[in-house]
Amino acid sequence: MRRLRRVWRSASFRLAALYLLLFTLSALVLGGAVFLTARADLQSQMAERITAETTYLRGVFRNDGIAGMVGRMVERGRGESALDYLVLDAAGRRLAGQMPVTPRLRPGWATIAITAPEEADKEPENVRALITDLGGGLLLVVGDDLGRIDDVEEAIATALAWAVALAAVLGIAGGLVLSRAFLSRIDTIARTAEAIIAGDLARRVPVRGTDDDLDRLAGTLNRMLDRIGTLMDSLRQVSSDVAHDLRTPLSRLSQRLEGALLHARSVGEYETAVRAAVGEAESLLDTFSALLRIAQVEGGSPRAGFRDVDLGQIAETVVDAYLPDAEAAEHRLTVTLAPGCHVRGDQELLTQAIANLVENALRHTPAGTRIEVRLTCDPGAGARLVVADDGPGVAAEDLPRLLRRFYRGERSRTTPGNGLGLSLVDAIAHLHGADLRLEHAGPGLRVVMDFAPSTAAGRSVRQNPRVS
Amino acid sequence: MKLLMIEDDAQTADYVTRGLTQHGHLVDHAPDGRGGLLMAGAGDYDVLIVDRMLPGLDGLGLVRTLRGAGVKTPVLFLTALRGVGDRVQGLEAGGDDYLVKPFAFAELLARVQALGRRPPLSDVPTSLRVADLEIDLLKRKVLRGGEAVELQPREFRLLEFLMRHAERVVTRTMLLEGVWDFHFDPKTNIVETHISRLRAKLSRAGHDPELIHTIRGSGYVLRAPAT
Numbered sequence: 001m002r003r004l005r006r007v008w009r010s011a012s013f014r015l016a017a018l019y020l021l022l023f024t025l026s027a028l029v030l031g032g033a034v035f036l037t038a039r040a041d042l043q044s045q046m047a048e049r050i051t052a053e054t055t056y057l058r059g060v061f062r063n064d065g066i067a068g069m070v071g072r073m074v075e076r077g078r079g080e081s082a083l084d085y086l087v088l089d090a091a092g093r094r095l096a097g098q099m100p101v102t103p104r105l106r107p108g109w110a111t112i113a114i115t116a117p118e119e120a121d122k123e124p125e126n127v128r129a130l131i132t133d134l135g136g137g138l139l140l141v142v143g144d145d146l147g148r149i150d151d152v153e154e155a156i157a158t159a160l161a162w163a164v165a166l167a168a169v170l171g172i173a174g175g176l177v178l179s180r181a182f183l184s185r186i187d188t189i190a191r192t193a194e195a196i197i198a199g200d201l202a203r204r205v206p207v208r209g210t211d212d213d214l215d216r217l218a219g220t221l222n223r224m225l226d227r228i229g230t231l232m233d234s235l236r237q238v239s240s241d242v243a244h245d246l247r248t249p250l251s252r253l254s255q256r257l258e259g260a261l262l263h264a265r266s267v268g269e270y271e272t273a274v275r276a277a278v279g280e281a282e283s284l285l286d287t288f289s290a291l292l293r294i295a296q297v298e299g300g301s302p303r304a305g306f307r308d309v310d311l312g313q314i315a316e317t318v319v320d321a322y323l324p325d326a327e328a329a330e331h332r333l334t335v336t337l338a339p340g341c342h343v344r345g346d347q348e349l350l351t352q353a354i355a356n357l358v359e360n361a362l363r364h365t366p367a368g369t370r371i372e373v374r375l376t377c378d379p380g381a382g383a384r385l386v387v388a389d390d391g392p393g394v395a396a397e398d399l400p401r402l403l404r405r406f407y408r409g410e411r412s413r414t415t416p417g418n419g420l421g422l423s424l425v426d427a428i429a430h431l432h433g434a435d436l437r438l439e440h441a442g443p444g445l446r447v448v449m450d451f452a453p454s455t456a457a458g459r460s461v462r463q464n465p466r467v468s
Numbered sequence: 469m470k471l472l473m474i475e476d477d478a479q480t481a482d483y484v485t486r487g488l489t490q491h492g493h494l495v496d497h498a499p500d501g502r503g504g505l506l507m508a509g510a511g512d513y514d515v516l517i518v519d520r521m522l523p524g525l526d527g528l529g530l531v532r533t534l535r536g537a538g539v540k541t542p543v544l545f546l547t548a549l550r551g552v553g554d555r556v557q558g559l560e561a562g563g564d565d566y567l568v569k570p571f572a573f574a575e576l577l578a579r580v581q582a583l584g585r586r587p588p589l590s591d592v593p594t595s596l597r598v599a600d601l602e603i604d605l606l607k608r609k610v611l612r613g614g615e616a617v618e619l620q621p622r623e624f625r626l627l628e629f630l631m632r633h634a635e636r637v638v639t640r641t642m643l644l645e646g647v648w649d650f651h652f653d654p655k656t657n658i659v660e661t662h663i664s665r666l667r668a669k670l671s672r673a674g675h676d677p678e679l680i681h682t683i684r685g686s687g688y689v690l691r692a693p694a695t
Binding site for chain 2: 282285286289293301302304305317320321322324325328347348351352355359362363421
C-alpha cells in the first residue's frame with residue numbers, strides 16, 4: 001500500500017498519468033469526429049438511395065400507370081435490405097405497400113415512427129421517408145429504416161470505446177512499470193547516499209552506461225563524491241602534517257624552558273633562554289599565520305577585493321627589494337618586463353606570491369646562480385610570469401610534491417623556512433584563476449604562472465622588454 | 469602621551485596598558501564599543517588603540533562614527549583577523565594603522581609613537597633635515613654635510629620614511645609596509661641589507677657619524693648624534 005502511494009506520488013507516474021489523460025482525450029475527440037462524419041455520410045447515402053428510388057418509381061408510374069408501379073414495388077420490396085413503400089389515394093387510404101398508414105403525410109422529407117403490429121411491445125422503428133405527390137391526390141412514400149444507421153453507429157462507438165479502454169489500461173500499466181523502474185533507480189541513489197552518510201565513504205552510485213538522465217546524474221554525483229573524497233584526504237593529510245610539523249618546534253620550546261628552569265642561575269642566562277623561547281614561539285606563530293593565510297586564500301574571500309593591478313610594477317618592486325640580498329649572496333637576479341601587463345587580482349597577495357618565488361630561488365640555489373623573473377603578456381593568451389633559475393633544480397619525482405604543505409626537499413632541510421611558501425603561491429594562483437606549473441629548466445627550476453586572458457586585461461600589445 | 473585602549477580582552481588590555489604605562493604614557497581603558505565611543509569623543513587623547521571585534525559596537529563602526537562626528541584622533545586598529553581585505557577595510561573606515569594579533573609589544577609601541585607625533589596634514593614639508601643630513605622631497609635630492617649623495621629610488625623612499633619618523637623607532641614591519649608595500653614577512657633580510665647599503669652611502673665611506681641606529685628587538689631609529 002505504501003509502495004503504491006509512493007508510486008502515485010512519484011513525478012514519473014504523474015507524468016505518465018497526465019500523458020494518459022491527454023492521450024485518452026485526444027482519442028475521444030478523434031473518435032467523435034470519425035463517428036460524426038460516418039453518420040453524416042450514411043444519412044446522405046440513405047437520402048440519395050430514397051431519392052433515386054422515388055425518381056425511378058415516378059418514371060414507372062408515368063409510363064405504366066399505378067398498376068405497373070405497384071407491381072414494381074412488390075418486386076423490389078422482397079429483397080433483404082429493401083426499402084419500405086406506401087401508396088395512398090386522395091382520401092388517405094392505402095392502395096399498396098406494407099408501411100402502416102400514418103395520418104397527415106405531406107410531400108417532402110419526414111421521419112415516421114412505425115410500430116409493427118406483431119412487435120407492439122417493442123420500441124417504434126424510425127423510418128426516414130420521402131413523400132411525393134404523384135398527381136391526382138396520389139401520394140408515394142419511399143422510406144428506409146433508420147435503425148440500420150443506428151446499428152452501424154453503435155458498432156463504431158463500441159469499437160472506439162474498446163480502443164480507448166485498452167489504451168487507458170496499457171497506459172496505466174506502462175506508467176506503473178516505468179515509474180517503478182525509475183523509483184528503484186532513485187532508491188539505489190538514496191541508499192548509496194545513506195550508506196555514505198553512515199560512514200561508508202568509498203560507496204559510489206552504480207552507473208549503467210546507458211547515458212540517460214539518471215545515469216548522467218549518477219556520474220555527476222560520483223564525481224562530486226570523488227572530489228569530496230580528495231578534499232577530505234588532503235584535509236586529513238594537512239592536519240597530520242600540521243600536527244607532525246608543529247610537534248618538533250613545540251618540543252624544542254618546552255625543552256628550552258625546562259632547561260632554563262633546571263640550569264639557569266643568573267638573570268643573563270634566563271634572558272638568553274627566554275629570548276630563544278620567544279624565537280621558537282614566533283616561528284610557530286609564523287607557521288600558523290602562513291597556514292591561516294593559505295586557508296583564507298583557498299576560501300576565496302579575497303576575491304571580493306579584486307581590482308586592476310599592474311603585474312609588471314609588482315614584479316619590479318619585488319625584484320628591487322631582493323636585489324641587494326641577491327647581490328650579497330652572489331646571485332644574479334634579473335627582471336624582464338613587458339609593460340602594461342594588467343590582471344584583475346589582489347595586489348598584496350600577488351606581491352607575496354612573486355616574493356615567495358624569488359625568495360625560494362634565492363634560498364635554494366648556490367652562489368653564482370642566475371635567477372630570472374620574466375613577465376610577458378599577450379592579449380590573446382593572457383599574462384605569463386616566469387621565475388627561473390639555472391641552479392641544481394629539483395628531481396622530476398619531487399616536482400609535484402613541491403606544492404604540498406610542509407614539503408621540503410632533501411637539500412633544504414637545513415635552510416630556514418616552513419615548507420609553506422609554494423603552497424601559498426599555489427593557492428594564490430588558484431584564487432586568480434592562474435595555472436601554476438613547475439618545470440625543469442634544464443638545468444634549474446622554472447616556475448610558470450599563466451593568467452587566463454579573461455583575468456588579464458592586457459592593455460599593451462607592444463612587446464618592449466626592459467632589462468634592469 | 470594620553471592614550472585610550474578600547475579592547476574587550478582583559479588580558480591583552482592589561483598587557484598593553486602595563487607596557488605603555490612603563491614607557492611613560494597615560495593609558496585609559498574601555499572594555500566595550502559604546503563606552504569607548506563616549507570616552508573617545510569626550511577625552512582629549514593623542515592616539516586610540518581600537519580592537520576590531522568589540523561587544524556592543526564593533527571597531528569599524530566605532531571609528532566610522534568618530535570620523536563622522538569630526539574626531540580626528542589617530543586610530544591604530546588591533547585585530548585577530550588576518551583577512552587580506554581587512555586591513556583595507558580598517559583604513560577605509562578611518563583607521564590610520566593596523567596591527568594583527570599576536571603582535572610584539574615593541575611593534576605596538578613603535579606604531580603608537582609614530583601615530584602620536586604625526587605632523588598635521590596641512591603642514592607638508594618640502595624638505596626634511598636631521599643634523600647635517602637634508603633631503604629635498606620635491607627634487608628627490610639628498611645632501612650630507614652639504615655634499616650630494618646618490619641614492620636609488622627605493623633607497624630614497626627608505627630614507628624618507630626614516631626621516632619622517634626621525635627620533636622614533638620604526639620596526640622592520642613598518643618599513644616593509646611603508647617602503648615596499650609588503651604586507652607579509654619575508655624570510656630573508658631585505659630590510660637589513662637595504663639599511664646597511666643606505667648607511668654606507670650616507671656615511672660617505674665611514675667619515676661621518678652614524679645616523680641610522682639599530683634598536684635590538686625593535687627596529688631602527690634615525691637620530692642626530694648626541695652633541
